[in-house]
Amino acid sequence: MATDKRWMFTCVLVIFIFITESYCRLHHLVLKDDVRRKVHLNTFGFYKDGYMAVNMSRLSLSDSPGNIDSSTIGFSLDRTSSNGFSTYLDEEIDYCILKKLPSSDVAVALLLIDFRNNVVRMKTSAEENLFPNILSGLTKPLQGPLDTKGKGPQTGDENKPGSVTEPKPEPETKPQPTAKAKDAAGSKSKRDASEASKSEVSYPLQNRDGVYSFQFYFNVSTDDQQGLYNLYFHNCYSKEPPTSAMLRFSIEINIEEKNPDSFLSAGEIPLPKLYIIMSVFFFLIGTIWVHVLRTHRADVYKIHWLMAALPFTKSLSLVFHAIDYYYISNQGFPIEGWAVVYYITHLLKGALLFITIALIGTGWAFVKHILSDKDKKIFMIVIPLQVLANVAYIIIESTEEGTTEYGLWKEVLFLVDLLCCGAILFPVVWSIRHLQEASATDGKAAINLAQLKLFRHYYVMIVCYIYFTRIIAILIKFIVPFQWKWLYQLLDELATLAFFFLTGHKFRPASYNPYLLLSVEDDEDLEMEDVVTTSVGVTEGVKKVKKVSNGPSGERQTVA
Numbered sequence: 001m002a003t004d005k006r007w008m009f010t011c012v013l014v015i016f017i018f019i020t021e022s023y024c025r026l027h028h029l030v031l032k033d034d035v036r037r038k039v040h041l042n043t044f045g046f047y048k049d050g051y052m053a054v055n056m057s058r059l060s061l062s063d064s065p066g067n068i069d070s071s072t073i074g075f076s077l078d079r080t081s082s083n084g085f086s087t088y089l090d091e092e093i094d095y096c097i098l099k100k101l102p103s104s105d106v107a108v109a110l111l112l113i114d115f116r117n118n119v120v121r122m123k124t125s126a127e128e129n130l131f132p133n134i135l136s137g138l139t140k141p142l143q144g145p146l147d148t149k150g151k152g153p154q155t156g157d158e159n160k161p162g163s164v165t166e167p168k169p170e171p172e173t174k175p176q177p178t179a180k181a182k183d184a185a186g187s188k189s190k191r192d193a194s195e196a197s198k199s200e201v202s203y204p205l206q207n208r209d210g211v212y213s214f215q216f217y218f219n220v221s222t223d224d225q226q227g228l229y230n231l232y233f234h235n236c237y238s239k240e241p242p243t244s245a246m247l248r249f250s251i252e253i254n255i256e257e258k259n260p261d262s263f264l265s266a267g268e269i270p271l272p273k274l275y276i277i278m279s280v281f282f283f284l285i286g287t288i289w290v291h292v293l294r295t296h297r298a299d300v301y302k303i304h305w306l307m308a309a310l311p312f313t314k315s316l317s318l319v320f321h322a323i324d325y326y327y328i329s330n331q332g333f334p335i336e337g338w339a340v341v342y343y344i345t346h347l348l349k350g351a352l353l354f355i356t357i358a359l360i361g362t363g364w365a366f367v368k369h370i371l372s373d374k375d376k377k378i379f380m381i382v383i384p385l386q387v388l389a390n391v392a393y394i395i396i397e398s399t400e401e402g403t404t405e406y407g408l409w410k411e412v413l414f415l416v417d418l419l420c421c422g423a424i425l426f427p428v429v430w431s432i433r434h435l436q437e438a439s440a441t442d443g444k445a446a447i448n449l450a451q452l453k454l455f456r457h458y459y460v461m462i463v464c465y466i467y468f469t470r471i472i473a474i475l476i477k478f479i480v481p482f483q484w485k486w487l488y489q490l491l492d493e494l495a496t497l498a499f500f501f502l503t504g505h506k507f508r509p510a511s512y513n514p515y516l517l518l519s520v521e522d523d524e525d526l527e528m529e530d531v532v533t534t535s536v537g538v539t540e541g542v543k544k545v546k547k548v549s550n551g552p553s554g555e556r557q558t559v560a
Helices: 002-019 190-198 271-295 302-331 336-362 373-397 404-423 425-441 445-479 486-506
Strands: 026-034 038-046 051-061 073-080 107-114 119-124 201-204 206-208 211-219 227-235 249-258 546-550 556-559
Touching: 026 038, 038 051, 038 249, 051 227, 107 211, 201 211, 227 249, 271 302, 271 486, 302 336, 302 486, 336 373, 336 425, 336 445, 373 404, 373 425, 404 425, 404 445, 425 445, 445 486
Parallel strands: none
Antiparallel strands: 026 249, 038 227, 051 211, 051 249, 073 107, 073 227, 107 119, 119 201, 206 211
16 A cells, blocks of 8 residues: 555656646757757647747757758758658658758758858748748747738737747848849749749858857648648768767757647647547446446445446546646646646546456456455556556656657657556456366356356457557558547547446446356355256256254155
């Protein structure tokens, strides 16, 4: 008991440590002495009139900037229709994408930092109006709409936190194409001229004692520009042998992204309503289950009340999750108090789910009241793994995607979750094996076979639930268009609801339920001479034989 309290205290402490640094859709990322070649800064789905503003306030390098080529450090921004389609970045992993011109069949823009000339050069081959016009050095309010004509925000306040401020006016602050001389040649088509001019647009780069800053933003102004946008930072610099050390960089960057009426990505906008609706369904099945328990009080065991706590905990978790997303949708970041409550209920729900499944699989409280040493080992493995999985989930939700910790904990969550799902199958497998052996040797074969059939069904249910929620639903998430990503959460919640309902139906308190019948082990204490069973069917020909002492005549009397 004391160990469980220590685990709970540790988890709550970790939650409070990491939730305080969460900025959600108003991102603030600080990297120091990083050596990664590619940093995924953000992925966001935009509708028409949505915008993204990026303020790189600090960029410093470990090597002299004058020795760095202009196609070595920079940003890439690409658009896809869903997460499943391969982006421009995945075409050549070993080759620096900043060194080649994007092909015309992809929507991508490359922003190359030229430290020698203090400019940022943009390369893109996307056709006109198929990719947003990227603008630089303009003031934008924290939550104000942008002018769809590309002239900046309609209202602004330079003193607001998180705003992208304009540097002092200089003649070169406006994008200036460097290939105007080529336009007069007339040898190229209008499309080629447009692509050439767009690929050579340059923006100013601010330099203060070796610390560089740059601001840009774009506005999705047409329906063709809608999609899922991925923003990356690239470090393709590497020294020649024998000193082939990677270039270290430190960067501080603020990112603001917003759709017309929400700070949520296009595929996340329906989530608050979805979570509220699903919480009502879980509350209803919890209420129905409590009614069933009160109706069949004679057949209720402790585990039935443990099962009753699960849908109510799940319902509370969904309510707090909906509130969390509601505040993110309206202000770009959550209210810390609501976020902490959601993480606590999410942790309790996850732990309670796996514990309940494992207890049902071992047959605890129904057919045996004591867990064997083998069963206890499973709980000693499942409970810490489940706590670790929930801690990893909390860290992922409250950590910026570009940090090194994010990728590490994401892998930890995936691995630990699969281990938990595999561990809870062992008690069910052991129960099935025990019933198979008992049905072949014990006289009560019909009862054992009925229990065996029920456990097999439950095993199939668990496997289907794990397979669907961990594999099928995730595949659907990558296949559907960007604005339908919420279908993944819907299918996941519906699968959980169906699993709860079927589990309650199969193991409901009822005298005719084969799971609740006496186990074979309860009959081991009876002597064979006390009960003699001769059966043709299940209960035919049962005779009770009792031995009595000799009568006065000295003869043995037998009463049948």
